Amino acid sequence: MKRLKVAILGATGVVGQHYIKLLANHPWFKITALTGSTSVGRRYVEAVRGEGPDPPKEIAEMEVLPTDPKHVDADFVFSCLPTEAARELEPRFAEAGFPVVSDASAHRMEHDVPLIIPEVNPQHLNMVERQRKNRNWDGFIVTTPNCTTVGLVLALYPLYRSYGVR
Numbered sequence: 092m093k094r095l096k097v098a099i100l101g102a103t104g105v106v107g108q109h110y111i112k113l114l115a116n117h118p119w120f121k122i123t124a125l126t127g128s129t130s131v132g133r134r135y136v137e138a139v140r141g142e143g144p145d146p147p148k149e150i151a152e153m154e155v156l157p158t159d160p161k162h163v164d165a166d167f168v169f170s171c172l173p174t175e176a177a178r179e180l181e182p183r184f185a186e187a188g189f190p191v192v193s194d195a196s197a198h199r200m201e202h203d204v205p206l207i208i209p210e211v212n213p214q215h216l217n218m219v220e221r222q223r224k225n226r227n228w229d230g231f232i233v234t235t236p237n238c239t240t241v242g243l244v245l246a247l248y249p250l251y252r253s254y255g256v257r
Contacts, residue, residue: 094118095121096120096121096123096165097120097123097167097168098123098124098125098164098169099111099126100126100158100168100169100171101127101171102126102155103125104171104173106171106194108139108146109171110169110171111125111146111147114169115150122150122153124163126157126159126162126163128158128176130155133154134152134154135154136152158172159183160184160187163184166190167190168190173195174195174197177193177198178195182226182232185226185228185230186229186230188229189230190233191231191232191233193232193235195234198234199234199236203218203226204233204234205218205219205233206235208235208244211245216233219233
């Protein structure tokens, strides 16, 4: 299976570094672009030095790119941007044709942006086509819920399926 090329927006932050740990040797994804705001042009290892364990070798030497769709070669984007930056930049990536999975809260309450917990509501991905049509985008934005919410929902969903809500 061909691995998808992925970009990590906000790669030098805490959440971005966690994504790199998760995706560095993933069988489906190959990290091809890392973006940041304060460390553009630096090697990734220099940008995150002293902030935890060293990144994997193949990632360490990558150059941190500007968070701009013109600078990114990827099939898919994982966004770890802070909320304000996400509000401005994620739509630019979606408009440029990138599928964007966002950890930020910036778009969580928008009527045509799916808020996905794959184990619970994968059918909400059907909203992507409506979003593309509404916004005239080739790409799209999908968001993840707040991390506390995910843990709670994953624990409660089996109970809901078995017993319902009263």
